[in-house]
Amino acid sequence: xxxxxxxxxxxxxxxxxxARLRCSPMKGHSHVYWYRQLPEExxxxxxxxxxxxxxxxxxxxxxxxxAEFPKEGPSILRIQQVxxxxxxAYFCASSPSWTPSYEQYFGPGTRLTVT
Amino acid sequence: xxxxxxxxxxxxxxxxxxxxxxxTYSVSGNPYLFWYVQYPNRGLQFLLKYITGDNLVKGSxxxxxxxxxxxxxxxxxxPSALVSDSALxxxxxRDGRMDSNYQLVWGAGTKLIIKP
Numbered sequence: 445x446x447x448x449x450x451x452x453x454x455x456x457x458x459x460x461x462x463a464r465l466r467c468s469p470m471k472g473h474s475h476v477y478w479y480r481q482l483p484e485e486x487x488x489x490x491x492x493x494x495x496x497x498x499x500x501x502x503x504x505x506x507x508x509x510x511a512e513f514p515k516e517g518p519s520i521l522r523i524q525q526v527x528x529x530x531x532x533a534y535f536c537a538s539s540p541s542w543t544p545s546y547e548q549y550f551g552p553g554t555r556l557t558v559t
Numbered sequence: 560x561x562x563x564x565x566x567x568x569x570x571x572x573x574x575x576x577x578x579x580x581x582x583t584y585s586v587s588g589n590p591y592l593f594w595y596v597q598y599p600n601r602g603l604q605f606l607l608k609y610i611t612g613d614n615l616v617k618g619s620x621x622x623x624x625x626x627x628x629x630x631x632x633x634x635x636x637x638p639s640a641l642v643s644d645s646a647l648x649x650x651x652x653r654d655g656r657m658d659s660n661y662q663l664v665w666g667a668g669t670k671l672i673i674k675p
Contacts, residue, residue, distance in 0.1 A: 485668070486668045492662070550602035552601060553602050
């Protein structure tokens with residue numbers, strides 16, 4: 445059973461370009477979470493999605509950031525007009541249920557560098 | 560509101576000695592507690608969790624954690640440290656009530672360094 449997959453692993457963008465990060469959850473998981481991690485810091489929640497629904501985007505900046513989890517295909521985190529402050533590691537996690545007792549399974553992350 | 564504190568930014572332990580990584584929490588309902596480990600340039604790996612039952616929880620790689628309700632703590636322990644245990648460790652909490660916010664709240668992480 446493949447784990448959570450994220451691609452690309454590393455992404456370099458110039459200021460003003462768009463960054464598109466992909467996450468394929470574990471098989472059978474329909475709940476996806478996106479987190480951002482700055483160097484030497486913990487995880488910051490960004491958004492929680494189920495198939496075709498955004499459940500909670502309270503951690504996501506109001507501008508330039510968007511996320512989706514379509515019926516078919518991976519979840520996408522999109523950052524438009526990137527700025528240097530967007531440079532970070534972005535992690536996706538999945539779980540089979542929203543039930544509080546379930547742990548989340550993490551992908552290897554996408555390291556975004558904005559030059 | 561939920562919160563997690565990992566009071567130590569870094570813990571240094573000699574190989575073969577016991578290790579403890581501290582975590583305290585605050586939550587309104589029953590706490591669901593989790594420990595994760597992150598190796599350099601990797602994603603987080605689940606180690607163990609406390610939901611209910613025995614206060615001592617055993618997890619992966621020989622780690623265990625003790626839930627202490629009165630002290631609102633969930634410290635991670637291992638009887639004998641290995642150099643390969645060197646990594647970043649995160650504690651997380653979620654309110655166990657079914658109608659609660661499902662979000663995991665994370666500690667800032669503790670860097671564990673095991674010296675040969």
